[in-house]
Amino acid sequence: MTGTPEPSASGLLADIADVGRDRTRGGYSRHVFDTAELELREWFAGEARRRGLDLEQDRCGNLWAWWGAPGPDAVVTGSHLDSVPGGGAFDGPLGVVSALTAVDILRARGVTPAKPLGVVVFSEEEGGRFGVPCLGSRLLTGSLPAEKALRLRDPDGTTFADAVRGAGLDPERIGADPDFVGRIGRFVELHVEQGRGLIDLGGPVAVGSTVIAHGRWRLTFAGQGNHAGATPMDDRRDPMLPAAETVAAVRRIAASAPGTRATVGRLAANPGGTNVIASTVDLWLDARGPDVPSVVRDVESAARAAAEAEGCTVALSEESWGDEVVFDPALRDAVSAQLGGVPALPTGAGHDAAVLSAHVPAAMLYVRNPTGVSHAPEEFAEDSDVDAGAEALATVLSGLSA
Structure with missing residues (x-):
C-alpha cells in the first residue's frame, strides 16, 4: 500500500x-x-x-x-x-x-x-x-x-x-x-x-x-412523414397525436391502479424537424408496482385506439422487466x-x-x-x-x- x-x-x-x-x-x-x-x-x-x-x-x-x-x-x-x-x-x-x-x-x-x-x-x-x-x-x-x-x-x-x-x-x-x-x-x-x-x-x-416490480417498454407509432406547411390538417397521419394521447392515458391509467407508478420520460420523433410531420414517434414507458401487467395492457389498448383514429400503427416491445x-x-x-x-x-x-x-x-x-x-x-x-x-x-x- x-x-x-x-x-x-x-x-x-x-x-x-x-x-x-x-x-x-x-x-x-x-x-x-x-x-x-x-x-x-x-x-x-x-x-x-x-x-x-x-x-x-x-x-x-x-x-x-x-x-x-x-x-x-x-x-x-x-x-x-x-x-x-x-x-x-x-x-x-x-x-x-x-x-x-x-x-x-x-x-x-x-x-x-x-x-x-x-x-x-x-x-x-x-x-x-x-x-x-x-x-x-x-x-x-x-x-x-x-x-x-x-x-x-x-x-x-x-x-x-x-x-x-x-x-x-x-x-x-x-x-x-x-x-x-x-x-x-x-x-x-x-x-x-x-x-x-x-x-x-x-x-x-x-x-x-x-x-x-418494475419494467420498461417502447411504443413505436408509425404514420406518414410530410411537409408541415403543405399538408392540410385533414390529410394527415401524424404519429405525434396518438403518442401525445398515450402520454395522458399513462397518467390516467396508473392513477387508477393503487400503488402503481408509470412514467413517460422520453419521447423521440423521427426525423425530428420543426417543419416536418413525423414519420415515427418512439415513446418509452416506465411502469412499477403490484399490477404492472394489467396497466401495460391498458396503456397498449389506449395507444392502439389512438393510433387507429389517426390512421397510424403502434408496436409495443418490452425492454426490461424485474419482479418484486x-x-x-x-x-x-x-x-x-x-x-x-x-x-x-x-x-x-x-x-x-x-x-x-x-x-x-x-x-x-x-x-x-x-x-x-x-x-x-x-x-x-x-x-x-x-x-x-x-x-x-x-x-x-x-x-x-x-
Missing part, C-alpha cells in the same frame, strides 16, 4: 464533483463507456491502487477491487458510477466512495477481514445509454442474454457491441459468468435514499426491505442489528443488489436524502450523513467478514 487516505466519503465525492457535469440539463450525465464514465473508471482504479487493492475487470466490464484473494465466501460492496441524463451527484457514486472509505475506516480501526472483501463498480446501472437498467449485473448473472445486449443501440446508433469493443473488451466474451458470481458470499450496496422515508423517520441510515425483490431477511436483520436496530424501508428504485439477490444473499443500506428528490440535480445528502453512512457500512462489513 502506498499510503492510507483519510477516511472521508464526503471528501471522495468532492474529488469527482466536476466529472460529467451537464451544462445543458444541469446535474450530471455519465453513461457507460462515455468520456465522463471512463474518467471515473480511471479515478476508481487509482483509488483502489492507493489502497493496495487488487484491481480486476470482469468479462462484462464491471470493475472489482479486492482486499484479499477473492473466493466463494467474499463479502462484496459497491454500486455504480453512471447516471441518468442530468442526474444527481449521489445516485451510484455515493455507494462507491462509501465502499472505498469503509476500507479506510476498517484499517483505521485495525481490522483485517477474515474473509475476502471486494468493492465493485457495476456498468450501466441506470440504462442511460443503452436503455436497459443494471446491464452489467444482468449480463454477469445471466438474467440478460448477451446476444440481446450486444444488439442494443444508444441514441446515436452505436451498438453495445461497438461500445464494448471501443472500451477494450471482447464482445465474444460478454455474458454470464457463474464462477465469478460464485465468489460473492454476501453483497451489501449502500445508496442514497430515493424517497422520503428517512426524512420522516428522522434518521441518517436505514436498511432495504423490498424493491417493487424481497431482500434476504436473515441478512437484512443481521445488518439492522449491527447498526443498533435501524429501520427497514421499501423502495420503488431498482438496484444491482436486487439483480444479485436472485443468486446470493444481498442487502441495501440507504442514506438520508433531505430533499426527497432523486434522478435530478436537487438530489442531496449532508456531509455528516454521507460520513455516517460510510461508518455504518464499515461496521456491517466488519461484522460480515469476521
